[in-house]
Structure formats: structure tokens, C-alpha cells
Amino acid sequence: MFLFGEHAVVYGKPGIAMAIKPRVFVTVRKTKHPQRAKSPYIDGCFESMGVMGSVYINSQIPSSSGLGSSAAVTIATLSAINDEFSLHKTREDIANMAFEIEKKVQKGRASPTDTTVSMYGGIVLISGGSRRRLPPQNLHLVIGDSLVSHSTAKMVELVGEQKKKHPDIVDPILNAIEGVSMSAIHHLNNPKELGRYMDMNHALLEALGVGHPQLSKIVLVARSEGAFGAKITGAGGGGCMVALCPKHLKQRIANAIEACDARAIVTGIDIEGARKEKNV
Ligand code: MEV
Helix, strand or coil: CEEECCCHHHHCCCEEEECECCCEEEEEEECCCCCCCCCHHHHHHHHHHCCCEEEEEEECCCCCCCCCHHHHHHHHHHHHHHHHCCCCCCHHHHHHHHHHHHHHHCCCCCCCHHHHHHHHCCEEEEECCEEEEECCCCCCEEEEECCCCCCHHHHHHHHHHHHHHCHHHHHHHHHHHHHHHHHHHHHCCCHHHHHHHHHHHHHHHHHHCCCCHHHHHHHHHHHHCCCCEEEEECCCCCCEEEEECCHHHHHHHHHHHHCCCCEEEEECECCCCCCCCCCC
16 A cells, blocks of 8 residues: 555656555465456456466455455465466566556556565665665554545546546646655654654645545544554545554554544554465
8 A cells, every 4th residue: 555656657757665464365276167256356357367266365454445455366366366376476576467457457557566565575765667675674553444436447537537637736736645655764663753644645645636525534533543644545535544653543443443433453564465365
């Protein structure tokens, strides 16, 4: 999920994303009579690997929430197919295939951000075509799911329209988001400072028009309960926010978010990325 730079990445600006817990578990088995999966992402995985099999998915990440759940499921499925059929694809091959699948299912609108972090884990800086792993930090995070449904494609389109209509306003906002991301990189181990950058990024996302009253409400509640910073994560217009918290306040902040008719997930960074659990 995004820590900084969502929407700006669509215009070639840098983005900072991280892999979070909980993990997604996928089991793949060779079968002679595979059933079609209900998800175009899963179908895309078997298609691009050129094999057929059955799949069992156990995911605690809410789908369509802006947390990159489709990327996590796609990466986990491709990795499980790779192991089950001994296809010897590299991590890079799998990350690239997952990005192509996301792009196809999302009709061209996808950045490689979520697929990259799901593959490698930790915190990743995506900049143009390149990606760099940043030193992983033990960040204490609470995610607030507004339970307001949204469409990433629609939000991306909305920003595109605004940019076309008001380039003199929107371009400087995108540049400012880039400035926030590039400064934040140097403060990943300073939660107080990092929180301030998250607040700035949130304000810029609202200025782009991807806010939502329910998201604003839980962002403000998290801050007033003591979060270092809080912002929308992902496309906005609904979906999720993320708060960076002092460890001892995590549960209190989560409770306050839930009291606003939202769902809270107390979490942290996953540093391992995709991995084979065990042979069963
Ligand atoms: C959506 O999670 C993040 C966006 O930047 C789109 C993308 O990067 O694919 C809005």
C-alpha cells in the first residue's frame, strides 16, 4: 500500500509504498479439470504462466479498499503456480507478470507499485521505471477502512480531468507531492517528522479532489488521538487511510476509528515479501 505519492505516480512522479501484514495465503494444485476462478486476476495468472490448476485463497486484506489486495493476491498466486509447476521464474519475472495482469484487468490504469512491494516486501521507492528498496522500518500503523466503496479507475480519471482543466493548479500540486515523497525518504526512521509529511500528502490529495468526508473524519480522529500523522492511502474517494502511531497508542487510535463506523486494522510492515510457506 502507498505511504506517499499515490496519483502522482500515474504521472511519472516517485511513489513510496510498503508491504503490510496480514499476509495473503494462496495454495495452488495441479488438476486435470480446473474450474474457472471467479477473479480475472487469478485467471490472468494461470493464463500468463501457461498452465492449469486449482487455487485456494485465504486473504484477510479487504478487497477494493485501496490496500493493494489485488496485487497481493496476484503475486501470491503467480508465486504458488511457479512452485507447484516448478517453472523457475525469477522474482523479477513474477513482479513484471503481475504488473501486466493488473494493467490488463484495470484497463491500462495501474502502476507497478503494489505488485513490486508485494513481491519484495518492505518499503520500496518507485521512480519512473526504476525501483529501490528503502531500509525497512518498524512502523506502527493503523489502517482505517472507511467502508465507503470507490473505484481506483474512476479516481485516476477524475485527477486526469482536473489536470486537463486546471493544469496551472494541478501540476504544482503533483510537484508538491513529489517534493513530499523525496523529503520523506530521509526521515523514515523519525516517526514524528514522517507523520508531518503524511499530513502534508493528505492535504495535497484532498486538493486533488480525491478526499471523502468519512475519510477526513477518521484521519482527524486518528490525529486527535495522538497519531504522528495520517493520510489517505490508495486512490481515495473512499477506501482506506493509514495512521502512523506511537506504539502505546495503536489500540486507542484503532478504537477511535471504529467508533466512527469504520474498520480498523492494527498492523506493521511485512519485510519478507512473497515466500513459500511449506510443502503440504
Ligand atoms: C491506487 O492504489 C494508487 C493510484 O496511484 C493508482 C496506481 O498507482 O495504480 C491512484
